Amino acid sequence: MKFGSRWLILFTIIGFSLIFLVEEVTKGIIFMKIMNSYGEEIVLKSYKVRNSTINIGIIIVIGDTKNQNQYRTARSTVECYSKMYKYNLYIIDMSILTNIGIKCQQKDIFFRRHCFVVEKLKEIKDEWLLFLDADIGVMNPNHLIEEYIPRDDKQIIFYRRIFNHEVMAGSYLFKNSGYSRKFLSFWANYEFQLPNSFHGTDNGALHMVLLKFDALSQNRNTSQIEKCQRLWEKSIDYNTLSIFEVCVQELFLKQPLKQITILPKGRTAWSRDGWLSNSKWSSKDFMFHGWQERRRDIYIHGRWHNPLTVDEIDKEKCDSPVQAVQNWRYKDSFMLEDHDIDTMLLDKINSIQRDYSDIKSENEL
Numbered sequence: 001m002k003f004g005s006r007w008l009i010l011f012t013i014i015g016f017s018l019i020f021l022v023e024e025v026t027k028g029i030i031f032m033k034i035m036n037s038y039g040e041e042i043v044l045k046s047y048k049v050r051n052s053t054i055n056i057g058i059i060i061v062i063g064d065t066k067n068q069n070q071y072r073t074a075r076s077t078v079e080c081y082s083k084m085y086k087y088n089l090y091i092i093d094m095s096i097l098t099n100i101g102i103k104c105q106q107k108d109i110f111f112r113r114h115c116f117v118v119e120k121l122k123e124i125k126d127e128w129l130l131f132l133d134a135d136i137g138v139m140n141p142n143h144l145i146e147e148y149i150p151r152d153d154k155q156i157i158f159y160r161r162i163f164n165h166e167v168m169a170g171s172y173l174f175k176n177s178g179y180s181r182k183f184l185s186f187w188a189n190y191e192f193q194l195p196n197s198f199h200g201t202d203n204g205a206l207h208m209v210l211l212k213f214d215a216l217s218q219n220r221n222t223s224q225i226e227k228c229q230r231l232w233e234k235s236i237d238y239n240t241l242s243i244f245e246v247c248v249q250e251l252f253l254k255q256p257l258k259q260i261t262i263l264p265k266g267r268t269a270w271s272r273d274g275w276l277s278n279s280k281w282s283s284k285d286f287m288f289h290g291w292q293e294r295r296r297d298i299y300i301h302g303r304w305h306n307p308l309t310v311d312e313i314d315k316e317k318c319d320s321p322v323q324a325v326q327n328w329r330y331k332d333s334f335m336l337e338d339h340d341i342d343t344m345l346l347d348k349i350n351s352i353q354r355d356y357s358d359i360k361s362e363n364e365l
Contacts, residue, residue, distance in 0.1 A: 036297065038331030041309050044142070047325040050085045052146045057088040057126035060134055061113040064095040073306060074137030074291035076313040077328075081138040083315075084324035087145065088126055092116050106191045110169070110202035115188035118181050126176055133170035135292045136271055139307065141328055143286040148173055148270050155179045155259045158206075159269035162276055162348055164238075165245040165356060167210070167262055169203040170289065171271050179259060186213050195233040200241050207248040208232065214257045224251055231363070246359045265349045267342070276348055279305045282338045307334035 058078065062068060068075065082089040094101065094109070094116055104115035117131065130145050148157060157173040160166070174180040190205045199205065211225055228247040235241040252262060263269045267284045274281070274288030275295075281288070288304070295302050309329045317323035359365070 036305050036331070038309075038333040040332050042330045042332050042335060044325045044328045044330075046142060047321045048085070048142055048144050050144055050146070052144070054128060054146065054149065055088070055126040056145050056149075057090055057124060057129045058082050058145075059090045059092065059117060059120070059129050059131045061092045061094065061116055061131075062134055063109050065093060068134075070293045071134040071291065072293065073296075073308075073311055074135050076315070077138040077141075078132065078136070080313045080315065080318040080324055080327055081141050083318040084141060084321050085144065088124075090120065090124065092120055104188070106188060108191050108201055111188050111191035111205075114184045114202065118184045118188065121176060121181055124176065128173065128175055130173050130270070131171055132271075132287075133289060136171060136287050136289045137291045139274065139281050139285050139288045140283065141325060142283070143270070145173070145270065150261060153259065154261045156183060157261045157263065157269075158210075159263035159271075160265045162265050162272060162345060163352060165242045165249060165352070165359075166203055167206055167245075167249075168269075168271075168289075169206045171269075171287075173270070183209075183213055183260075195229075197233050198235045198237055198241055199232065200235075204232070204235075204241055204244070207245055210257060210260065210262075211248055211251060214260065218255075218258050220251070220255060242355075243359055243363055243365075246356055247363070247365050249356075250360065250365050265352075266345060272345075273302070275302050275304050277336075277341055277344050279307050280334050280336050280341065280344075281307060282336050282341045284338050284341070305334075307331055 060075075060078070079089060081087070092113075094104075094112065097116065097120075100116055100119040103119055104112050106112035106115055121129075128145070128149055150157060155175045155177055156179075158167050159171075161168050174184075187202065187206065187209045190209050191202075194205060208225075208229065211220065211228070214220065215222075215225065228244055228251065231244040231247050232241075235244055271287035271289050272285070273290050275290050279288070290302050290304055296304055296306065307330055309331055310327075313327040317327055
């Protein structure tokens, strides 16, 4: 073989290798195949028996029907779960409810959705309701919403996200009461009080809303609230927004909210971000947040892989719990023991707690 031919072959091999490397780095095709690989399919055989006399509903608010394919996996699991356990499911489409739209003048869809919930509650009779982001799906139907209803006089339940300092705005459990409706209205209308900063829309606002709404029913140190407000007004990115969130969280610790509970980090709530465990789960898990098709099997932050062997659930089976539970057909490689997931999440919780302590110390909160 001539010298030039050998170099041509070598450069060809290098060229194809570089193309493969670029493809793998940007798309991770082989990596995604490995992540989704499994040995056998595991089908659930057990389910919960719902004996509760409490009427419970599930609410999902959507902006329009055009992008709903983005949430097809999440939506199909919630629809089946609600039928399976006879929870009322309310899909509120803001694009077609023009009679409500006239009353809800918020421009930001994230604030506007809470206004729509308040207006829709006028015709909903359920005692308790679970609000869900459209990208939250039921990972494990062997949990009931009743497990999370408080036994004290708390009216609204939020939870802390694991990977940052936020109180989660995309899902909350609330009693269908005058208190809850007033709170949601207060939150929805806070769009008109946002600072000219990196405010974090309804999620950032939620922290100040919790403080100020609670201050209406009990005495709070206004100077401390004002300090947090100034930090919010100065936020320019997620890092500086976190300082504001830590400031507010510190006030919650010093003086708990009167009729609202904020669950701690971990698997204390009904939902968590599934990508934190690479979509792996165990029996303590209930719902996963972040099931957007545009993030599925893609090399980006918040990517997820489907732990189920099917993309959409067979709706014909959902009316009967015995049949419905068989819709959850899992890849065995995604199923772990409780202690394995707890260990995985605890590492992340400890890491963010160290960051919390640093922020608190550096800003004298």
